Amino acid sequence: MTLQREDPFNVKGVLKHAKKNKNGLHQPVLVKEVLENLLLESPKVICDATVGTGGHAEAIVAKVKPSVRLICIDRDANALNIARRRLAPYRNRICFAHLRFSQIENLLSRLNLKEVSGFLFDLGLCSTQLENKKRGFSFQLDGPLDMRMDRSQEKSAFEVVNYYSQSDLVKIFKRFGQEKYSKKIARAIVSRGKVSPISTTFQLRVLVESVINPKFRIKSLARVFQAIRIEVNQELEELKQGLNQAIRCLAPKGRLCVISYHSLEHRLIREKMRKESKGCICPPHLPVCCCEAKANLRVITTKPITPSLEEKERNPRARSARLWAAEKLTHV
Ligand SMILES: C[S@@+](CC[C@H](N)C(=O)[O-])C[C@H]1O[C@@H](n2cnc3c(N)ncnc32)[C@H](O)[C@@H]1O
Structure with missing residues (x-):
């Protein structure tokens, strides 16, 4: 188990880039790839579990029909306020929630929502958190x-x-x-x-x-x-719980997209997707299945998607990003 990069958050690069980044907002990574993998033909409810300063959410809400509802979650109240202001033109279609991944199911049941068409988790920190010295990151x-x-x-x-x-x-x-x-x-x-x-x-x-x-x-x-x-x-415990809850709440054929930034996250997601797409876990010598485990997911990205060279140049934070996507199977 080794870290793939010496500075997984590319702190120096991000801080240098922040000086050039005029609007001061976090630049979302792999936006086109997220839209391609997250959005079905006719989604009903999309949950951005890491809304941050709203970059991905803005791209999603601008792309889907006005009837689609968005749930925007973040555990950072400050980021959530920035997202709220940024997404004000769409406020009638968005529910903002200040909570953690491990509270997703609870939120959905409070909203009386049984199924979600797509979940996005863009892990780690926003550059607005990293660049604020008072936050001590x-x-x-x-x-x-x-x-x-x-x-x-x-x-x-x-x-x-x-x-x-x-x-x-x-x-x-x-x-x-x-x-x-x-x-x-x-x-x-x-x-x-x-x-x-x-x-x-x-x-x-x-x-x-x-x-x-x-x-x-x-x-x-x-x-x-x-x-x-x-x-x-x-963070890792939250991620485990968030993935479990998202998978349970996904509608059949619903999409799960996760962007990870360091090897501990990569490994956790890879193993989770492998396990959830495998089904039966009986030892191979058993003639019939007795575990009755069923696969919940079909993995779409057999290899995670990485940003283009052009994106890495433009946005140093994208350097270590990997996008993982899976679809909920219909029989479960
Ligand atoms: C990389 S930023 C997301 C950026 C966002 N996609 C955008 O386009 O602006 C990650 C965000 O996830 C939030 N976050 C991280 N772990 C979380 C958790 N367990 N529950 C809720 N939010 C979390 C962080 O506070 C941060 O704002």
Whole structure:
């Protein structure tokens, strides 16, 4: 299990690009490919589970008939407000919800909606989150150690860094960052924490830099920051639950599209799609099936779709993006 890129969020590239990006909004990736794979001939309800600043949602709502309803979800109230303003011309067709993936089924039942024609998950962070130093996501910007996507949540990066034990920090850096120097970094954090709390991104950065060879510093910083962020926001657990709930709520022939940005997400989605499209899981030596498991999905993208060179040039954040698409089978 290795990270495919040293800086999965391409922090430097994204920040440099942000200066040129005049409207200041997050630039959605793989928009054409999402529309091609997400939209059926006559969708009724589409759920954008990661509306962010509304780029994909705007493209979707502009493309579908006025009778199609959109549900736009985000756990970040700030992003949701930006999306609300951006999508104001379509407000009669959109329901906005401030919640997490793991609350999708609950929302749909409150809306009395039984089936959804398409789900989009565009994972990770918006550039508006990454570029805001007060959110504390980036080791390139000095800000409070925060990293909460939902600022009403209690646990922030401060709690993880200052209150987790050394062995828990090692586990997180290994599991969510695949960081080779996990022990060294965790030890440095815990011993510095005994003197005074580590409360800013730059304090954490300096600490990591103090124990890592300059040649590997950027990689280690990217991995450590990624690991803390995943832990703070429980991103992989949320993704698992979100996919399960979306698959259950999809209408027959409904579409599931997921855009992932790093190897932990890629692997989770690949395995989920494989499992859900497989059906019977009985050992091969059994003459008849006794598990009665049925396939729920037909995978459309046997290999995930990646952005064109032109898109990667234009939008550095697209560099590591992969789009996975599947269709709900009709017999279930
Ligand atoms: C890459 S951005 C989406 C950008 C969006 N597609 C656009 O075009 O502007 C990812 C968004 O997903 C949200 N998000 C991440 N995990 C979430 C979760 N578990 N539940 C709800 N929203 C989540 C983040 O807050 C962020 O706004």
